[in-house]
Amino acid sequence: xxxxxxxxxxxxxxxxxxxxxxxxxxxxxxxxxxxxxxxxxxxxxxxxxxxxxxxxxxxxxxxxxxxxxxxxxxxxxxxxxxxxxxxxxxxxxxxxxxxxxxxxxxxxxxxxxxxxxxxxxxxxxxxxxxxxxxxxxxxxxxxxxxxxxxxxxxxxxxxxxxxxxxxxxxxxx
Numbered sequence: 001x002x003x004x005x006x007x008x009x010x011x012x013x014x015x016x017x018x019x020x021x022x023x024x025x026x027x028x029x030x031x032x033x034x035x036x037x038x039x040x041x042x043x044x045x046x047x048x049x050x051x052x053x054x055x056x057x058x059x060x061x062x063x064x065x066x067x068x069x070x071x072x073x074x075x076x077x078x079x080x081x082x083x084x085x086x087x088x089x090x091x092x093x094x095x096x097x098x099x100x101x102x103x104x105x106x107x108x109x110x111x112x113x114x115x116x117x118x119x120x121x122x123x124x125x126x127x128x129x130x131x132x133x134x135x136x137x138x139x140x141x142x143x144x145x146x147x148x149x150x151x152x153x154x155x156x157x158x159x160x161x162x163x164x165x166x167x168x169x170x171x172x173x
Contacts, residue, residue: 051172077103088124102149
């Protein structure tokens with residue numbers, strides 16, 4: 001990220017009079033540099049790395065053999081999953097078997113704009129529960145869209161602790 005910012009500033013210095021001639025309009029170049037710097041800082045503040053690491057640690061405690069994939073602003077966790085048919089829609093989608101878990105998280109800009117009120121527990125699944133959460137951080141103007149699918153057997157404590165972490169979004173950003 002720093003390399004990209006430095007590269008952009010170097011290109012601007014080579015081709016733009018505002019950057020090349022310090023005496024002509026150094027205020028404009030300083031403002032542009034400050035804007036780039038502040039955008040970099042705000043994007044770093046909204047990084048999901050800390051909260052994702054905390055969720056990975058929690059998952060390792062409850063599901064040591066779970067597959068955890070993290071890429072950018074997304075985190076995917078699965079353990080003992082298979083395709084299920086959703087009775088209400090007839091669609092086939094992955095879900096957890098007994099003793100399994102399926103979690104998807106995504107850090108998105110702005111407040112949640114989905115059709116469902118959150119948090120919400122869905123009832124249309126016959127073999128497992130699905131909970132949708134999307135806590136909003138006003139200070140960072142982003143929300144963490146979280147979908148947790150867990151079987152009826154014993155995952156309630158994990159989901160409770162996961163919900164507490166997700167609800168505490170601001171302290172991790």
